[in-house]
Amino acid sequence: MGHSECVFCTIVRGQTQASIVYEDDSVVAFMDLQPVTPGHLLVVPKVHAEGLEELEEAMGCRVWAVAHRLARALRRSDLRCDGVNLFLADGEAAFQEVFHVHLHVFPRFAGDGYRINANWRVRERDELDAGAAAVRAGLCELTTAQG
Template sequence: MAAGADRGCLFCAIARGEAAASTVYEGDRVVAFMDLQPVTPGHVLVVPRAHAAGLEDLPEALGAELWQVAHRIGRGLRRSGLRCEGVNLFLADGEAAFQEIPHVHLHVFPRYAGDPFRIDADWQVRDRGTLDATAGAVRAGLTELANT
């Protein structure tokens, strides 16, 4: 078994070629394939070959490579002939964020007027004091990360 692989993980099995997938891209450290439950036709998942359950487990350089591959796939979707008036890149980290398979994966999917994808949120403008306090909390988290 490859280093960092998880025998019970579907995405690891796909990365090893042990489970069926409609592959779009294969690199040494990243693989991309069609989502079995696409939001729109052309919905691709970009995953690291090495198992990483969430962002905490994913080395930053490998994360950057995921986004680089996703960027390329997004550009390819616009040239694919599929209906594509826009592109979303979506990463869910953790169950509360709707991550269903505990292996980091970046969704890349075409968007068009009237498609079925929705994000419902409270998009209210916040006051500067609240935003400044929240920014301070994020800076503190970054400082803690830098000290580990």
């Protein structure tokens, strides 16, 4: 999908309606059309990036900073908010549906119905150490690629 067909890009350009909560030169935040709970927001960089691999780190920091501020605002709002989840899906396997980076910010409260089902069992140290080594290797590759 090109930028012209990306729904978030059309929101950024003002071609698609959105209930905007916050906007600056870098990001826009608006209400999710299919909210998990009332007050569910999306924080979207104005620059098109399909996933984290394409997003500059500085822009990722800006998205996070705005999400942090909006999470605090949710707690101070009249919306029911006993907690907040931040959720970013990067890639189809991670359940990303709109391929323009976006960070979900949504209020939580007891009985809201949202659940993440996973196998949360404690892992063996050798498995954790092997995973840590793989991530460190990825960091080295990233550092080398950035020069």
